Amino acid sequence: MHEDVERCVRAVQSKDARFDGWFFCAVITTGIYCRPSCPVVPPKIKNMRFYPSAAAAQLAGFRACKRCRPDASPGSPRWNERADVVARTMRMIADGVVDRAGVPGLATQLGYSTRQIERQLLAELGAGPLALARAQRAQTARLLIETSTLPMSDVAFAAGFASIRTFNDTVREVFALTPTQLRDRVARGRPVATPGTLSLRLPFRAPLCPGNLFGHLAATAVPGVEEWRDGAYRRTLRLPYGHGIATLRPLPDHVGCRLALTDLRDLSTAISRCRRLLDLDADPVAVDDLLRGDPVLAPLVDKDLGRRVPRTVDASEFAVRAVLGQQVSTAAARTHAARLVIAHGEPITDAAGGLTHLFPGPAALASMDPAALALPRARRTTLTTLVAALAADEIDLSVGGDWHRARAQLSALPGVGPWTVETIAMRALGDPDAFIPTDLGVRLAAGKIGLPATPAALIRHAVAWRPWRAYAVQHLWATGDHPVNRLPAD
Structure with missing residues (x-):
């Protein structure tokens, strides 16, 4: 543009x-x-x-x-709308891959050479991966400088800088102020934060409809891992250097975010994952304008402008939960997930609420006894096969993964059909065009408002909704009286 x-x-x-x-x-x-x-x-x-x-x-x-x-500024919506190598690279940079693995590690994960990555980023963004990561480090440094009382040396290394000198030079160059001057500009009387805890604002492009976004997350929350408390959604985070707890509160012009981290080097990654969870980098005006072009959808769009797609902070976790949720109610899916958490999750301490565990990763779940799962035999096989494939890195659901390849890898697993694949694509991979015409809620809503109710006919009709079919699903789900469509009462 x-x-x-x-x-x-x-x-x-x-x-x-x-x-x-x-x-x-x-x-x-x-x-x-x-x-x-x-x-x-x-x-x-x-x-x-x-x-x-x-x-x-x-x-x-x-x-x-x-x-x-x-x-x-809110991130560009281009990186969450597209599946090409530049968009995948930008998602990986936001997740901190360059800081942890360097540009060679980034290129290896993408399957391209360093020179190819550099060339494509320079052509489209005017900067290479190192410069883009440097800009992100500068933003993280400013957040730490202004929202914490950490010594500047700790800020420098937590933000990802290799030396104090590089940190000082970058801050002066980007903000025309020294780190100390940046901190001095913050209003006096700022409350002192608890060590390891930071409060910040997550901006978004207006409008934003918080009902389905926070309502869905709260209604499907796994006990011990997620909760709704005092008007905020809270959940545990598994991060590269440690773990954390995110408290996310919907407000008129931003989302209030409170992060409790065991290692501040995870700050930029935690922010990126919270933004992705809430789909805050979306362009709601573009989405609403296109969907409003369908006269059947138009009244739903006008009623709730700015609907987002509730996503996830951990794609592997969501894939496991999607299998647990096959052909059962929301309450049953939560119960099955909670049992896995208690049996295999890593305990954590939450002084501010009732969170108790991190959701178990594929490696921890790979050792579970299938006979202990209160699931039909076929679904037990599906779950254990999925977990084994995730633990062996045979399925790539990472932020930089290829959406089409991930769909093919998931479809090859026994018991993983189109509903599961597209649900994972929508919420774990972040594909804005993922579509689940076989979903019971989508079919009931389609019949209720006058859309074709059979999957094949609905797919043909939904061609006009591309590339935003995942957002159309949110509007269709909203026609039902279900807790996922509204903010919960405290």
Whole structure:
């Protein structure tokens, strides 16, 4: 979009927040780059320059605006809409792969050479993987500087910097302030956070409908791993360096996020996974406009603008839960999952609530006794086969995985049919076009509002909803009176 100068200029002059994260506007006379919705007086058109990423603007020598904080913009929706190598790379960078494995490790996981990755990112984003990871480290550093009382040396290493000098130089270059000056700008009287606990705001593109998003997560919550408490959804997180607890609260203009982490090096990964869980980088206007083009769906869309797809923080966990949920009620699926958690989950301490365990990973579940599962024999076979394949890395459900290959790998397992595959694609892989026409709730809703009720006919009708069929499913589910469609009472 940054190459469409006329469109970018209109977005900046109208301060259109919908385009925050899509591109960045730099001003050559001030040396500053901003998000399109920056509240300052728009610069002259001849002084504007447009970049596809914050990293590209930083490479060009511009520093971040102190008013609009462009580094904290919602992420570009392109990376969650697409399945090509650039989108997969961006999802992996957001998940911290470059910080943990370097660019060679990133390229290996993607199955491409380092040179190919560099070339494709430079062509589309104006910056390579190192520059993009550096921009993310700078944002993480600012969060730690402004929301904690950690010593700067601890901030530097928690944010992923290899040295204090690199940390200081990067912060000065990106924000035109030293780390100490950044901290001093925070209002006096800030409450001191509990060590290892951070409070921050997760921005999103308006509108956002919190009912189905938080309602679904709360209604399907696995006891001990998830809970709804005091108006917030809480869950445990398994992270690369340790574990954490996320408390997510829907508010009018942002999602309040409180993270309790055992290792602060997991901060950027935890934020990325929470944003992905809540689908906060979506472009709701584009989704709603397309779905509203179907006169049957239009009333549902107009009733609840900005519906998101509730996703997951752990794809392997969700795949296991999807199999447990085959042909049973929500309550039964929760019960089966809770038994696995008690038997195989890793205990944790939660001083602020009732969370007790991390959901067991594939390695822990691989040792379970199938006879101990209160499931039909065929489903026990499906579950144990899935767990074995996940533990052996024979199925790639990671954020950088190939959606089409993952579908094929899942479909090859016994007992994994189209409903399970597309449910996992929708919520674990994050494919916005995943569609489950065989789902009972979808079929009942389709018949209720006048859509074709048979799967084949519904698939033909839903061609017009592409590439947002997963969002259409959310609107169809909303026609039923079920707890997944509304915020729970405290």
